[in-house]
Amino acid sequence: VLHEHELVGATPDAEGVTVTVDSPDGRRDVRCGWLVSCEGVRSNTRRALGLEFSGRVFRDRFLICDVKIDEDRPAERRFWFDPPFHDGQTALMHVQADGVCRIDLQLGWEADAEAEARPESARRRIARMLGHDRFSFEWISAYVFQCRTLERFVHGRVIFAGDSAHQVSPFGARGGNGGVQDADNLAWKLARVVKGTAPAALLESYDSERHGAAIANIGHSSRATDFMTPKSAASRLLRDAVLDLAREAPFARAMVNSGRLSTPAHYDASPLNTADREAWATVAPRPGSAAVDAPVRAGGRPGFLTEQLRGGFTLLADGEASGWGGGVAEPVKMLRLGRDLEDSEGLLRARYDLQPGSVLLFRPDQHLAMRARSFDPAGIEAAVRRCLMLEPEAVAA
Amino acid sequence: MSGLKQDPALRDPDAVYAALAEALDRCEGEEATAFLARLSLILANQLGDDEAVLAAIARAAEGAG
Numbered sequence A: 001v002l003h004e005h006e007l008v009g010a011t012p013d014a015e016g017v018t019v020t021v022d023s024p025d026g027r028r029d030v031r032c033g034w035l036v037s038c039e040g041v042r043s044n045t046r047r048a049l050g051l052e053f054s055g056r057v058f059r060d061r062f063l064i065c066d067v068k069i070d071e072d073r074p075a076e077r078r079f080w081f082d083p084p085f086h087d088g089q090t091a092l093m094h095v096q097a098d099g100v101c102r103i104d105l106q107l108g109w110e111a112d113a114e115a116e117a118r119p120e121s122a123r124r125r126i127a128r129m130l131g132h133d134r135f136s137f138e139w140i141s142a143y144v145f146q147c148r149t150l151e152r153f154v155h156g157r158v159i160f161a162g163d164s165a166h167q168v169s170p171f172g173a174r175g176g177n178g179g180v181q182d183a184d185n186l187a188w189k190l191a192r193v194v195k196g197t198a199p200a201a202l203l204e205s206y207d208s209e210r211h212g213a214a215i216a217n218i219g220h221s222s223r224a225t226d227f228m229t230p231k232s233a234a235s236r237l238l239r240d241a242v243l244d245l246a247r248e249a250p251f252a253r254a255m256v257n258s259g260r261l262s263t264p265a266h267y268d269a270s271p272l273n274t275a276d277r278e279a280w281a282t283v284a285p286r287p288g289s290a291a292v293d294a295p296v297r298a299g300g301r302p303g304f305l306t307e308q309l310r311g312g313f314t315l316l317a318d319g320e321a322s323g324w325g326g327g328v329a330e331p332v333k334m335l336r337l338g339r340d341l342e343d344s345e346g347l348l349r350a351r352y353d354l355q356p357g358s359v360l361l362f363r364p365d366q367h368l369a370m371r372a373r374s375f376d377p378a379g380i381e382a383a384v385r386r387c388l389m390l391e392p393e394a395v396a397a
Numbered sequence B: 001m002s003g004l005k006q007d008p009a010l011r012d013p014d015a016v017y018a019a020l021a022e023a024l025d026r027c028e029g030e031e032a033t034a035f036l037a038r039l040s041l042i043l044a045n046q047l048g049d050d051e052a053v054l055a056a057i058a059r060a061a062e063g064a065g
Helices: A044-048 A119-130 A174-195 A202-228 A233-246 A347-352 A377-387 A392-396 B013-025 B031-047 B050-063
Strands: A006-012 A017-023 A026-032 A035-037 A053-069 A077-081 A090-095 A100-106 A135-150 A158-160 A295-298 A301-304 A313-317 A332-336 A359-362 A368-372
Touching (some): A006 A044, A035 A044, A044 A158, A053 A119, A053 A202, A100 A119, A135 A202, A174 A202, A202 B013, A233 B013, A233 B031, A295 A347, A359 A377, A368 A377, B013 B031, B031 B050
Parallel strands (some): A035 A158, A313 A332
Antiparallel strands (some): A006 A017, A017 A026, A053 A135, A077 A090, A090 A100, A295 A301, A313 A359, A359 A368
């Protein structure tokens, strides 16, 4: 790790990237095979490559602050639409650690962000909200919602991940989760490309899977924002009708959108998926889905399925599954239900719709690659090769 | 409240809300009212249940107070 270094240029070519950095010892060039930009929303690499970061800026401003309050509060997230203490706007409050509350107040597009973020004016607003002034500020800022994404996340030897690649409004923990999911998706693919055990084309699937996930995240985030800040008088009427009916009707409460919690994307269109050949329950994870967890016993100890899906490809077989060497293109860890793993509460079989003989193949990032109702070594090998983008013509057979 | 469904019956309520909001955002002035009137009539016929439609009208009128 190089501290106090700032990237000021990046020049990719066919074999790698020349990165120019400013450091306390002056400017110099650093050569690397691949460059992964995880620099956040103000990515210097993105600027160095002159890439467009396009999307939507929402015409609304928000005051955000962390407030230490001298009173006990329940650990809950509260969201207000048009509360008496904050005319016509929304307010959000949730408890954090150490007696600190995060408070977020909608201010409207015309608000003077700089003036609002001054402690004395923020103090007036928070005191009106809490009904007292027994609090102190830990942090105050003002911001606007923005949803943007790069058109492509992979530019030859330069790859973008996290907020460098996509930006969403702060609802549902989408920014942090999206970045971690990018890393999960990219790490195993890049490792194999660098080692030469998979072609560089495998990285194209990082682009298609994670760009799709970013677009879905931006869609969810935009919907929440449009609910909080309706774009027209007519859609404000619709929003207010939902709130009005929500007092009595659960169906309207289901439409109240103050931010939906992030869930992992299903890579339904991924070229790495092997299509189902048999029927499965519609609620079960499908090829492209992230592993759904379940309590299990392994080696006599209680634990969870996802703890067992680590280190590479894993085949979970409900049955004996004998006569297989465990992967040719790359080693595949084998977990046999009933021998290596106990479905201690019956939830694993229920959640994945397993029957005796069923097999599931998980990728190194714990997404499901293939499932089948019977154990067929050739089919499993073909699915692994498909995941590594090896010899697609052999996979088609 | 007259046998009207209270629990969510739509597969993706957020998507339906978003489609309604977008349609309303495209309306100018009085067009929004005309849109909602047309939509009411289409949905009433699609429902095909006079009693349910009348109960829904009563319920919606109640909320206007």
